[in-house]
Amino acid sequence: MPNLDPKTAMVARRLLNEKARTDFYTFQRVMHPHASSHAYVDAVHLRAICWKLQQMVDTDLNRLAVAIPPRHFKSYLISIAFPAFILGLDPSYEIICASYGFDLADPLARACRQMMMSDRYAEIFPATKLSSKTPPAQFLRTTAGGYRFTTTTSGAMTGLGADMLIYDDPLKAGDAGSQAARDAAWEWVENAPSRITLGKGQIILPMQRLHADDPIGRLKDKGSWDLLELPAQFALPARVQIGPDQFKDFKPGELLFSARFTQAILKERRDEIGERAFNAQYLQAPAPPGGRLFRLEQFQRFNLSSNNKKSQYEAILMSIDPGVSSAPSGDPTAMTIWGVRGLNVYLLHAERGNWTHAQQVKKVQAYRSQCHCVLIERSHSGIVLSEGLNEAAPEPNNLMGFTPKLDKYVRAEAAAFAMEKGRIHLPHAAPWLPEFEKEIVVFPHGANDDYVDSMSQLFRQLDMGFPYTVPLKAYKPNTPQVKVTVY
Secondary structure (H helix, E strand, O other), rough: OOOOOOHHHHHHHHHHHHHOOOOHHHHHHHHHHHHHOOOOOOOHHHHHHEEEEHHHHHHOOOOOEOOOOOOOOHHHHHHHHHHHHHHHHHOOOOEEEEEHHHHHHHHHHHHHHHOOOOOHHHHHOOOOOOOOOOOOOEEEEEEEEEEEEEOOOOOOOOOOEEEEEOOOOOOOHHHHOOOOHHHHHHHHHHHHHHHHHHOOOOOEEEEEEOOOOOHHHHHHHOOOOEEOOOOEEEEOOOOEEEEEEEEEOOOOOOOOOOOOOOOHHHHHHHHHOOHHHHHHHHOOOOOOOOOOOHHHHOOEEOEEEEEEEEHHOOEEEEEEOOOOOOOOOOOOOEEEEEEEEEEEEEEEEEEOOOHHHHHHHOOOOOOHOOOOOOEEEHHHHHHHHHHHHHHHHOOOEEEEEEEOOOOHHHHHHHHHEEEEEEEOOOOOOOOOOEEEEEHHHHOOOOOOOHHHHHHHHHHHHHHHHHOOOOOOOOOOOOOOOOOOOOO
């Protein structure tokens, strides 16, 4: 401690250690240099989280969910420092920490081990000792039989019980659109009581919001959970408790962590990930499923008559959502043709109809030679169409299959993000434009979504990458030397 004589410094250190034995806020602040190389930045939200965790020690609070943006120290507090603190108080405590993937869970386990093996930890909690001088980070055991066990939400815990379960980000951001992934993440939370030691049983769920139906979205209806929601910027007045009889009042527009996340940085993050993802992850306000995605005023416009030549674009791409029947009551086939320049994508043509197989082939063939790639949904009808196109003309070899893995609404979010970024250009006028616009602005509540499917699969594939044979400069290509034809 600077500016203190050795004796005074020793006394101050002893007093600080004594306070750290019972006060989690003090403990995590003292121990931060022993678990992280990053500078510690004190902030109101750290005190708010520490206060809730302290209640789990001092009161009967046993269900805590924390919704907070990424990079706000939640994992340090909840998955690193708090297990070390609990094992210091009771080295026989059994703790299981799970995250969506090993890449996330493993560094947290190693940081907790580093903290518990430090000399300062031994000063604060001399009775807590690890059972080995070189303990595996994934299974930190104490000599009293307690542990911090690391796993993933897809991993096994056969034979292990727990006094405390910590589910730190049980759902990956990229999987939030999958109903199956959300169900699997929720299953861990819902089945937690079966893994908990009788008579104790504490569960902590810290995460950034990702979807209205994510685990926190589901548990909001359960009154037994204490929920601490901390948006990066407050939309409404809010009072947050940070200690006994201590509160912080936030005004509308006030930032949660202004020392790190300024208005400029938040704007940058909004621009990077899009408004919908930003609202969920940073404002803890995911849009309810089924909300309208597309607004005509957010599309850019261009003059089609002076921008309709192949030479004006890096690549011309056709995207087809094949119908299964020519009957008027069946889903029609929809095809859209796009020109790409840099990150900007221009709609050059849109057409749909209840066509027979022969008509489908004829329609596509009329434009196929002008396109660098023809993207076709890999469904039964799509495979039949692709086979018919290859029979009609094996060259050019430019057919590519698209396998939809997410539901329609989630797939369409890729196009909505491009729209928000000002990358999608629609013509000022075209004979087919009113029908296209009418469908997309009412999605997902309209009678048809074929144009949306055609558009969304194109932008999903742009995100995933077209083969090197498609000459795109700004979009990252797929694996090298892959043939375009995937059927």
